[in-house]
Amino acid sequence: MNRNFKDRMAFYFKELFPNLFRMDTWLKTIVNMIMAVIHPLMSVLVLKCILELIKNGRMDVYQLLTVAGIYTLVFIISKSLNLYLEGKIQYIFMLDRNNIMIEMIDKIMTMDFEYFEDSEFELEINQAFMGVAGDNIGYQNILVRTFRLLPNLILIIIFSILLLKESYIVFIVSMVSMLINLFLATKIAEYANKARPAIQDESRKYEKYKEVVEDFKYGKDIRIFSLKNRLLDNIKNFMNRLLDKQHKVDEYRFKISFLENLSIYLGQFVALLVFTYMAVNGQMTIATLIASLTILTILSNIIQAVNQDVTNVYENIQYVILTYDFLDSNLIKSRDGIDYKFQGPIAIKFDRVSFKYPGSDKYVFKDLSFEIDADKNVALVGVNGAGKTTIVKLLVGLYKPTEGTIYLDGINADDLSMEARFRIFSVVFQETEPLALTVAENIVGVENGINRERVKETLEKVGLWKKISSLENGIDQNVLKVIYEDGVILSGGENQKLMIARALYKKDTSVMVMDEPTSALDALAEEKIYKEFDSYMGNKTGIFISHRLASTRFCDEILFLDGGEISAKGSHQELMEKSKEYREMFETQGKYYKEFENESL
Template identity: 40%
Template sequence: MQTQTSPKQNIGYRRNLAVELLDKDKRKQYLHAKKHGLPDILKYMYRPVLKDCKVVAASIVYALAAGVLPLLSVFIVEILVRLLMQNDASPERLITAAGIYAAAFFLCTAISAQLKNRFYSYFMRLRILFMNRIMEQYMTMDYGLFENPSFLDDASIWQRCLYNNANGLEGTYHRIFEMGGTLVSAVLLGGLLILVSPWIALSGILFVIVFYLVQKNIAVYKHERREELQRAARRSQWLSGEASDFRYGKDMRLFKMAGRFEQAFHPLIRAYEKLYKAFTRRELQLSFIESAALILIDIVSFLVLASKVHANAVSIAEFVMLLTAVTVFTQTIQLFAQGLAFIKSETMYVGDTIDIMEADLVSTGGENHVPGSGPVSIELRDVSFHYPGSDTIVLEHLNLYIPAGEKCALVGVNGAGKTTLVKLITGLYQPTEGQVLINGVDAATIPQEEIFSLFGVVFQEVQPLALTIAENVAASDTGIDRDRVIECLKQAGLWEKVSKLPKGIDSPMLKVIQDDGVVLSGGENQKLSIARALYREGTRMMIMDEPTAALDALAEEKIYREFDEILSGKTALFISHRLASTRFCDRIVLLDGGRIVQQGTHEELLKEDGLYQKMFTAQSKYYRSEEGEATA
């Protein structure tokens, strides 16, 4: 395998994260350089919460209202027993006591329930804000990082943290909010029991410590194997998505592929079973320690209460109250310990998510700028390339110069490396060896955003977003030049279709969000993508990578000839597997096996006894055959 190296990390060169983060140790150091302690994570999480006085006040009131409920239950038992034991006990006094208790219980329950429900959506909004930041990272991070499965397994652990409201970030917010009441209850009940004997309270504190440490051990064990779990989850999600994707419905049924998908799930299920067996084994090994600590509370409580009864130190009413208090106290501290363990477990994944949110996933650097204005020249100088983590050479010692303002066509068989060449020119990837020069400046020394701004690109695979047609063309939802959108749609040959829609350019696309969304054909989607490339201002080079693959040959040639007029004053690179459609270009470059094998005008290449002539002759026979069948 050829060694892939990033550009020299001198001042002025951009980093190449797609290559740097292939190494596991470097990736861990880069993404998780800081060791987040629980206080650090909570401080980060509660930075926006503590600025909101309403939420802080609600948390305090909830804690007090929910916290006194168990204490009310303890005291009402003692009061009712004491009243029943009195000689002059009357139903009115019992009813009054029960009524006061019911009113207080109802009031505290109503307050705590209202506050919990009212602020539930507040914590959901915080989770969505975190998710938005993650999505922004995914939309801006180096394109080459998507070629690294190990990076994706590590980075996508955020899904464990942000995909639902019961676990992860939002689950932690909710649990801490509720634990305020649990803490108040534990303190009040513990204080009551300390008056009887400090040993009961101390055994409760011991249980909390033991339970927390045991659950922390289990949580750390699971967290250490999170990448294995995420790898299986990512593959399962992909298979599930493909199996349920409407686009593959015909293939599934006609070729009976359901069984093959089911077979693909089997190794993933076994991987899940292996992991969860290991988790269960660890939990079983340590569960007896938790049980022993819980039993210790019961033993201590029994001995203390038994000694008090034996010494006639408590009345029957006090005994019932203390017995109730011990029972409720045990349940409360168990709930509190479970909450602490939950927070410790979930915040580890919150810490991972913070790492991804805060990581710089764009190859920064580059101090040079593209000189001049107008069309740019492109030169690939002894360029070789293989995708990160792969040993397959896609381009090998390739040299190509495209003068400013030239209309160059790049042709070749499938897999020749045409699309890869586009990704190198546009800065989505950096070459393994050699240089890409823009107006004579090494692209590795130019900031990435500046490189992106130079090009208007129509890629082979086109998928519109669930926005309006105007927003898809303008690639924005603000400051849209509507006249320019219409003009670009006309130039791309889509205006006739759009103008007949009830809402015109304001028509929503797809049916993902709007039921009346417009679903375009494959060829129409490509025209929409062409309109978007034409709309972009400041473009100094246009690249069309099989932009009309879904169109028939005549429609493709018509659009290309219109491009010849539209793109005057810009450098242009056209990629097509249909050789006849690129005859208008100043030069045609034939790529085969990652190398340039021929280049020249259409007429010059036809005169040569080479691959271009053979491909053109074969394609011409095919189209003539189609025309003959149509005539017949």
């Protein structure tokens, strides 16, 4: 949400401005202020000195060369130091910005999982990231501009005093002009900030579609199903709406800028009349007149620069406020609990569990109850959308039940710490996208301390070793080309095998959950997974989730999920006899399954 002027200024002077005067920046800030003030001030003083010398007839070549030499030397030293110090301060604040960004990324990776599926919260995250999005926006931009702004403010004070010494009228006109400019600058910033959420929303939509057309995964569909024109239409629509909203901001900025320039040049015009009048009436020497007019010109440029910096800083403060608000927000509902370590397989119980996703009034299921005995392999089956994956998310602790209780070996799962909860499970999720790491790092999750022999064993077990060992770097081969040019792109089935290998590598787990782990595998690979399911499970409770009922034959028990409840449970043979829905679903899944049914009968 947008803050008012008072809140923004309070935030700026409390959280941002002090960073210019901390241990590693204060000396650079002070020296830069001195160097940046010296050159414009000397320009005026040297000009007046030369004019006075000429007027008094005392100027010779030696004096001219001396004055010019001193001025040039000071100019070179001050400008060189300005550039050097600005580069150093840029680097310091860039490191700060990157550290803040890392904090945000860490927070996102540790916050409650439910926030990932909240579209409104996604927009909040995008807005929060604007505060650290780059060199020219947010945190770093504000501090670097303030670093440049401080010497300009000092020059305004010095030149204003010099003008006051010559004419209080010119001083008053200059001050009024500057205050008008600062007021108009805040008006521009406020208008831009009000328009910002709508602009960012359109930008987010545009970027999402742009990501689709740039993603190779969608390339085949776009071509085969002639989706190009439809996608282009959406991209154009979002871009046009984005440009329209941005154009309104630019129009407003132009109108206000006209008033800003008008106030500056009217002030200069009044000052010119006053100084000319004073010179004509002998109240001011020609040298003083030229020096005063030079001050007015420099002051006008400084005021315009300050105006731009103040507008920019004021606009960007809101971004950084959102960043800090995000970092201060509590996105973990509860992580405290018992750090209990389970040994071996455990029993699982859902007791009248109801659940609806955040922001939704519709229950995925209501009063769902079932039990899984320790050391049993259970298949949870049902049609697509029945809530099987949601059960997995609740079981492992990614979501909490809206109502009811989940028990793990008789312990209320909510009483466990999240670390203890996550230790229990090895999971192969439905989504099978690897990370841009090496094959070994995708399996182990760390860079060092990899048990290479164990990695090989898991790859052999899932039938992926032949492929990986043929790669140039074996298990050290990079995956994906988004970062590494030599990255290998695995097929969908190979990705699933890699994820199964990762689940098998995880030590000391009590429950193995496989959520549609064979959906991208061919029939032979799928059959191999089925046959070796017991060896995958080891000394664990096994849960196999699928809508393909042929996967049920290797499990001790089948739970059939239908209409948000367990409508039937038992062996395949028992469900074929007593569950009409299960039987009809099984019989529609093709000749292969019918053959298997006949064999079973």
